[in-house]
Amino acid sequence: MNAAVAAPTQKCTECPIRHRAVCAHCNPLELQELDEIKYYRSFEAGQTVIWAGDKMGFVGTVITGVATLTQTMEDGRTQMVGLLLPSDFVGRPGRDTAAYNVIATTDIVMCCFRKKPFEDLMARTPHIAHRLLEMTLDELDAAREWMLVLGRKTAREKIASLLSIVARRDASIAKKATVGPLVFDLPLTREAMADYLGLTLETVSRQISALKKDGVIEMQGKRHITVPDMGRLMEEAGDDADGGFLV
Amino acid sequence: MNAAVAAPTQKCTECPIRHRAVCAHCNPLELQELDEIKYYRSFEAGQTVIWAGDKMGFVGTVITGVATLTQTMEDGRTQMVGLLLPSDFVGRPGRDTAAYNVIATTDIVMCCFRKKPFEDLMARTPHIAHRLLEMTLDELDAAREWMLVLGRKTAREKIASLLSIVARRDASIAKKATVGPLVFDLPLTREAMADYLGLTLETVSRQISALKKDGVIEMQGKRHITVPDMGRLMEEAGDDADGGFLV
DNA sequence: TCATGACTTTGACCCAGATCAATTTGGAAA
């Protein structure tokens, strides 16, 4: 039950998130040593956690809520490069300025560690580096999966891919069965979805309407979504139905 | 001079590649212990090093030549998700099947380590995990930079971005000055460039012709390129001229 | 030298998604 004191190499038993050994219910890095230097910070929806280029004196994980990592070009075009759901790690040991804007899209709570103590502990504790390497490799896989979405999928497939990712992450966390209808809240505005997928918000809106019309999804209000058939949604996303998605 | 025996934490003095502490001239992971278990493999241009899903019993780094990491959808759409230039690492400790197709686009030489001995050594040698974490974080940055290219740049900007990356990597390795004209060979076919950038090969060809016509680049034959003004090229790529690119 | 075939370029046309422009919706505050 008490996942916080599970052996370091053991996966969290509460949250069977694919490819992720830690989750919001656990000590984010599964190490008791870290408990002593952690602290919590919360941010409101819309708040910027940190701007690209700013000094970043901490690392941490998202405990609850959703944040995004974005890049912006001088003319304002922006691309989301990371979607931070509960259990995701933020920050980079060994670098002292943030490379991306980190923005809370819902109210969030983060578990943070000041960078210096964290790095010291990491130097002393080989397991942290292993854990962090594993997490970083998972993130790299997710980024590469996303590159296929950005480079080769149609607008409809892109939307279906995003819904599929959020639905599965949400379902994992909530420990719902993966068969039968799936219900979840979209934690992103249409604009954020557009920035995620390299589209405009109008196209996002149109494609969501189309998926709704075709019965792939049902909506209650603007954010609450029901997926009657997850297999159908994944088919729309252009994925093998057995699910290659790594997020 | 003998970079292979440099202290593990020291950057390679031969190849000042931004964000990368190792290069083709060095022991790929800067650890003498690894010398004892390494072996070399070469592949001819066009050869597949490994298919996605196949068992992968080794990890390694590219020593010379260029390879690519690609993903393919059932209908044949393919997206390159990694460009492996000399010093880049391939393979993932802790996973036994390849996640992507690895294809040699030129003749290549790789320095390999059988996975089991490598993992054993990694468990015993904390520095390897740190080194690998650092490299993986660099790759993640590169992947995210690439996501901006895929999601938000125009075809012309995409081509300029790719040329800019290859030019800089090539220039770094060859230790050329970064001012004045830059000369290099494109190690990719038009089709591979298209798969990198999420374009068609026709669009790639047209945009290269356009950059040539506008004097941004000059070409001798189909692969040999001269960049008279690197700043101009980076401007075309939509980057700040001080160079944000992480590859 | 010529034939071969892979790679590249160029042209003509089309369409998915962008852009511009109104509305409409739904949730929160008064």
Next chain:
DNA sequence: TTTCCAAATTGATCTGGGTCAAAGTCATGA
């Protein structure tokens, strides 16, 4: 309850890049 307004939807039109098709180039080996 009504008001308000950011977020979302929908329509009309435009265009960058895709698609299909036809040459052009060049390295290779017979």
